[in-house]
Amino acid sequence: MVPLVLQLLLLLLTLLSIRYWILILKAHSLKPVFELNPDRATSELSPPVLLALLWVTYQLVASLNQPQVSALKLSQIIQSCLILLALTGTLLLILTVVSWKSLPQLGFRLDQLRTQFRDGSLGFLLVLIPVILLLLATYPFRSEETLHPLLQLLRSDPGYATIGWIFLSAIVVAPLFEELVYRVLLQSWLEGFLTPLQAIVVSSLVFSVVHGFPDAIPLFPLALLLGALYYYRRSYIANVVTHALFNAINFALALAGDQPPG
Numbered sequence: 362m363v364p365l366v367l368q369l370l371l372l373l374l375t376l377l378s379i380r381y382w383i384l385i386l387k388a389h390s391l392k393p394v395f396e397l398n399p400d401r402a403t404s405e406l407s408p409p410v411l412l413a414l415l416w417v418t419y420q421l422v423a424s425l426n427q428p429q430v431s432a433l434k435l436s437q438i439i440q441s442c443l444i445l446l447a448l449t450g451t452l453l454l455i456l457t458v459v460s461w462k463s464l465p466q467l468g469f470r471l472d473q474l475r476t477q478f479r480d481g482s483l484g485f486l487l488v489l490i491p492v493i494l495l496l497l498a499t500y501p502f503r504s505e506e507t508l509h510p511l512l513q514l515l516r517s518d519p520g521y522a523t524i525g526w527i528f529l530s531a532i533v534v535a536p537l538f539e540e541l542v543y544r545v546l547l548q549s550w551l552e553g554f555l556t557p558l559q560a561i562v563v564s565s566l567v568f569s570v571v572h573g574f575p576d577a578i579p580l581f582p583l584a585l586l587l588g589a590l591y592y593y594r595r596s597y598i599a600n601v602v603t604h605a606l607f608n609a610i611n612f613a614l615a616l617a618g619d620q621p622p623g
Contacts, residue, residue, distance in 0.1 A: 397593050416448075424572070480590065485607055492607075565585045
């Protein structure tokens with residue numbers, strides 16, 4: 362059973378989410394929540410974009426060839442964390458070298474930190490309702506076999522080491538790496554020759570498919586929101602905050618015995 366405190370927190374967050382969705386629906390746009398940041402740039406087909414495309418292609422092929430997830434070991438989680446951290450650092454380093462003048466326009470800003478964290482928190486609130494609705498819709502397709510490998514490991518080995526490394530993997534490493542690859546590199550590159558909406562939809566579809574069925578369905582609105590947030594605000598920090606908070610609430614539910622999407 363989910364603890365009462367977590368239930369009350371989810372209720373409060375859902376009510377806040379409804380409030381902001383009402384504002385958006387009345388205005389027929391995201392402008393009441395996210396002000397458009399005109400200071401933006403798109404990525405060229407540079408080495409970091411090519412590396413991101415290679416990674417995404419590899420992940421797509423792997424997800425299509427291996428539709429059934431398999432259990433992980435703690436050593437694999439540790440190895441994955443270290444690899445993704447190294448890849449994140451490498452991509453950031455190369456991006457800094459080849460595009461250092463346009464880094465702020467690509468989202469790497471240290472100004473208005475309070476606003477960037479606020480935008481990330483609002484993004485998390487907005488994604489709750491659509492994800493919950495689609496999660497309920499895909500409930501018949503969920504089983505122990507379709508449970509995310511991280512959650513399978515958490516159930517089979519709920520020790521402190523497992524909890525700590527899954528926390529690091531899901532709430533720190535994954536948001537840092539995936540927002541860099543799917544939003545900063547892939548989406549901003551797509552914006553160079555597609556409309557903003559097309560770029561958001563394409564990058565969101567890729568992000569969702571990589572996570573496999575049935576998680577791809579409830580994760581699609583998360584990806585759309587992250588894409589829209591990045592387009593409107595051009596803030597890597599805001600996107601990482603939204604992604605991290607989403608994964609954190611999933612992690613909390615997993616610890617409490619629930620089965621959220623990956």
